[in-house]
Amino acid sequence: MVLLQLKHFNGVSHCPSVNPWIQRRERRAQKIMCLQAQSVAPSRTQRIMESISVSGEVGGAGGTYSYEALKKLDRVWSTICSAQTIVQEPQQVVSSIPGLFSQSDLANKAVDTFDVIVCGGTLGIFIATALSFKGLRVAIVERNILKGREQEWNISRKELLELVESGILVEDDIVQVIAAKFNPNRCGFEGKGEIWVEDILNLGVSPVKLIEIVKKRFLSLGGVIFERRSASNICIYEDAAVIQLVEDNVLSSRLIIDAMGNFSPVVKQIRRGRKPDGVCLVVGSCARGFKDNLTSDVICSSSSVKKVGDSEVQLFWEAFPSGSGPTDRTTYMFTYIDPQLGSPKLEELLEDYWDLMPEYQGVSLDNLEILRVVYGIFPTYRDSPLPAAFNRVIQFGDASGIQSPVSFGGFGSLTRHLGRLSTGIYEAISGDFVDSYSLSLLNPYMPNLSASWLFQRAMSAKQQSNISPDFINELLYVNFQSMQRLGDPVLRPFLQDVIKFGPLAKTLGLVMLSKPQILPSIFKQVGIPVLVDWSGHFFMLGYYTFLSTFADPLIRSLLSALPSRMKYEWKRHLEAWKYGAGMDYKL
Structure with missing residues (x-):
């Protein structure tokens, strides 16, 4: 345009030919300038996150809020996605050493001795306190300062009271740690309808207050905490487990509990760096400025599959009032995917989140004050929970993989299994x-945990699929409609991550009768091999239900006459039947 204007200004009525080489060079220079401008210009996510104070960071899942931490986690995620089968050869943290432990092996360093050492304090503090309450001498090794994150945990009162039953809290503590209460709770399906329930994830618990209270109780029971410490290696002898801390401390115990979460170095060693079978990516924010802030969303599904980055994803939402203020609300957007090249990064999901969240909540982003940005990667493996791979070492919490592969509700899973595990470990x-x-x-x-795998697979968008883009939303709506028709004994356990044989069989039967035309799409979505594998777990779910109902009372009456080891083993079998069939759940 400038050249044409100059020529017309000089009285020339036509544009002479330009050297093609010069044209190509100019276009190339312009392209480079555009790319440089794009690389320099910060993303909306970066601008938002860098404008927020991140003084409350504590590390761990959901405990970091900074843009730098987001980029670091995205690099970890890219490594997982680009791997074929093995992500990377893991560091050998645990080693087994024949013979008895001798202090002379450590050049006469002072050794602190305990019954149990818990590695990882955020969730580990709960099992540590429960074991201290039973009279064991327990220590915690935590690489950061042991404190709770700012972002609240959502749970029901029924689940929270299980901490009282385990001796960790007293009733008065419950009142102190509840930051928010809200009812009713919605399950929504965009363009289809919604279902309302009461007392499901309807409490916002302050992790800061909760862990502070539990920490004080742990110390009052004689517990010891090594903060800002991390284990360089763990040596397993015939009579002891010895931890060498990076800071030169040496700790000895009869048992080590690995509570270091999804990315525990011990778990990486056990799984030999194997790539996860599935991943849940979560992004969200806690913001101030929501006017309608009295109810929560347990789950809301988007109407159809959407393109994020180079991948097709099905997006889901959760939303909860926050206890930090009457107009404060946390909204999460999440998706289930197979880790592979082209999978969206967390920052890409956040860029879409800023566009979609205001529409989902009916509020303008300009009218909100963003308090925190939250994000996380939650890997899952089909062969979960993770059995112990070494003597004297056991996984606990997220590290064990005992949480649901659908909800990844680590805190809810912890409260459910804490009594069983603390008794068994003792x-x-x-x-x-x-x-x-x-x-x-x-x-x-x-x-029941393995059967949940089918649900995650059904809720994961397939790439380049001939399945209707609104299939997942339709499938969820049909299932929830059926569960609602069958009543609370079917709907409520499912919403609290407990899969039971009877309710599941009734739901599947009603779906097949009321919506038979959806069955071919289910076969296409999850695949025949997955359905065959799931059928085996469904059969075992029924078998465990039978054993827990009929065999358990007979065997339990004979336990007192058994030798101690056999008694221990049979008690664990009875628990596996009960919890594996969801028979521990009471309305």
Whole structure:
């Protein structure tokens, strides 16, 4: 345009030919300038995150809020996606050493001795306190300062009271840690309809207050905390487990509990760096300025599959009032995917989140004050829970993989299993049943957990699929409609991550009768091999239900006459049947 204007200004009525080489060079220079401008210009996510104070960061899942931490996690995620089968050769943290432990092996360094050492304090503080309450000498090793994150945990009162039953809290503590209460709670399906329930994830618990209270109780029971410490290696002897801390401390115990979360170095070693079978990506924010802030969304599904980055994803939402202020609200956007090249990064999801969240909540982004940006990667493996791979070492919490592969509700799973695990671990230590087989009985096969795999697969968008883009939303709506028709005994356990044989069979039967035309799409979505594998877990779910209902009372009456090891093993089998069939759940 400038050239044409100059020519016309000089009285020339036509545009002479220009050297093609010069044209190509100019276009190339312009392209480079555009790319440089794009690389320099910060994304909306970066601008928002860098404008927020991140003084409350504590590390761990959901505990970091900075843009730098987001980029670091995205690099980890890119490494997982680009790997074929093995992500990377893991560091050998745990080693087994034949013979008895001798302090002379450590050049006469001072050794602190405990019954149990818990590695990882955010969730580990709960099992540590429960074991201290039973009279064991327990230590916690935490690489950061042991404190809770700012972002609240959502749970029901029924689940929270299980901490009282385990001796961790008293009733008065419950009142102190609840930051927000809200009812009713919605399950929504865009363009289809919604279902309302009461008392499901309807409490916002302050992790800061909760962990502060539990920490004080742990210390009052004689517990010891090593903060800002991390283990360089763990040596397993015949009579002890020894931890060498990076800071030169040496700790010895009868048992080590790995509570270091989804990315525990011990778990990486056990799984040999294997790529996860599935991943849930979560992004969201806590913001101020919501006017309608009295109810929550347990789950809301988008109407159809959407393109994020180079991948097709099905997006889901959760939203909860926050206790930090009457107009404060946390909204999460999440998706289930297979880790592979082209999978969206967390920052790409956040860029879409800023566009979609205001529409979802009916509020302008300009009218909100963003308090925190939250994000996380939650890997899952089909062979979960993770059995013990070493003597004297057991996984707990997220590290064990015992949480649901659909909700990844680590805190809810913790409260549900805490009583069972604290009792079992205490009995294992008391009877010296700390070999890998005996410890594996504490994290047994649970068919209801394995059956949940089908739900994650059904909720994951397939790439380049001939399935209707609104299929997942339609499938969820049909299932929830059926569960609502069948009543609370069917709907409520499912919403609290408990899969039971009877309710599941009734739901599947009603779906097939009321919406048979959806079945071919289900086969296409999840695939025949997955359905065949799931059928085995469904059968085992029924079998465990039968065993827990009819065999458990008979065997339990005979336990007192059994030798101590056999008694320990049979008690663990009875628990596996009960919890693996969801028979522990009470309305």
